[in-house]
Amino acid sequence: MVRTLSKLAIVLAGAVCAPASAFTVFACEPEWAALTRVLMPDATVHTATHSRQDPHHIEARPALIAQLRSADLAVCTGASLESGWLPALQQRAGNAKVQDGAQGMFYAASQVELIDAQPGAGGNPFAGDIHAEGNPHVHADPRNLVKISSRLAERLQTLVPAEAQQIRQRQSQFETAWSQRIGEWEKRAAPLRGQMVAAQHTAFGYLWKWLGLKQIADLEPKPGMAPTPGHLQGLLSILQAQPPLAIVTAGYQDQRAGRWLVSQLDSKVPLISLPATVDDERTPDALAQWYEQLINSLMKAKTR
Known part of the structure; x- marks a missing residue:
């Protein structure tokens, strides 16, 4: 009986102190996978799309459903960029952690100010890829990544409190180096x-x-x-x-x-x-x- 309880204690301790590599992230686009790796380099990160794909139009493949089903966190753009495929993935994956409104669902576009908002423009299939909230391609301005990285780090600290200090430190280092790079890029360009x-x-x-x-x-x-x-x-x-x-x-x-x-x-x-x-x-x-x-x-x- 004592030996059984000891084994159970070891299992529970392992569950509570799970390594960062056991934390799984589903990134809708490569830029968010890259940013997540900056903050949590040991996490397991799955990426739904690649640079040679139009992120507006992705097939909800079984492999993506399985990846989202196992995710502790999903990091996506939002602002309707993935509206043609992400809701279907969320429904079929059946993972409560990554449903809209859950702590495990993070939308980058919600963390910054969008340009070119077109209120009331959605809902017409003949109008094209119009986003009422604004242009969703926020990652093309590196200044947006400072605020997004800060908000994403806060979310990760909530979800992985054992790694909170390391995540804060990595985000601070990223922000310092990134701000310097932005200045250099602006001067060159x-x-x-x-x-x-x-x-x-x-x-x-x-x-x-x-x-x-x-x-x-x-x-x-x-x-x-x-x-x-x-x-x-x-x-x-x-x-x-x-x-x-x-x-x-x-x-x-x-x-x-x-x-x-x-x-x-x-x-x-x-x-x-x-x-x-x-x-x-x-x-x-x-x-x-x-x-x-x-x-x-x-x-x-x-x-x-």
């Missing part, structure tokens, strides 16, 4: 301020605002809808009158429309394909490497 760009979708709207660029044209006739010949022909006259710094597409988008515009502009304007998020969230310093890539690509277009 200063020549971009005031430049115009044409882009497909508003995936980089926060990047433009941060760096002081202006998007003068959208290759999509409606958000999330493929470019049409008539729409592109209309854009051509605008771009001929005001040649932009570059025509920008996200890495997951079809570049044919951009290439056509470049050819019609006699290749005087470059086509840039920017990754919409980090390529591999498991890479050390993945977030910083992504911003470096964005700024380097834009600066190359400026100096060509």
Whole structure:
């Protein structure tokens, strides 16, 4: 009897003092997986999407359902970015920890101020990917990551109190180093301020605002809808009158429309394909490497 109780005590102690690697996180997008790894490097992190996928449109696959079912925390963008697939995953996973309103469901977009809000714009399937709350691609402004990392750290401390001190320390170190990097990036990208760009979708709207660029044209006739010949022909006259710094597409988008515009502009304007998020969230310093890539690509277009 004593031996049985001793074994039970050992099991219970192990459950209470479970290592951080036993804490499982479901990240809807790679940027949130990368940020979670900064705060809890030993956690098990599953990522639902990758940089070559449009995060608006993901299939609720059985593997994702199983991952969400086992998650202690889900970190997603929110602002309706995942509205086409996350609710189905939540329902099928049946995990009370990661339902809306639970401590284990964290929406990054709810932690910062959104741009381009369009109240009352939702609910029309023919209107495209319009988000009434505002532009959900908040990670494209590195300043947003300071506030999001702070709020995410607070949530993690609540969920994993045994790791609270370490999480606070990691977040503080991240914020200090990140603020310094933001200053360096802003100084390097200063020549971009005031430049115009044409882009497909508003995936980089926060990047433009941060760096002081202006998007003068959208290759999509409606958000999330493929470019049409008539729409592109209309854009051509605008771009001929005001040649932009570059025509920008996200890495997951079809570049044919951009290439056509470049050819019609006699290749005087470059086509840039920017990754919409980090390529591999498991890479050390993945977030910083992504911003470096964005700024380097834009600066190359400026100096060509």
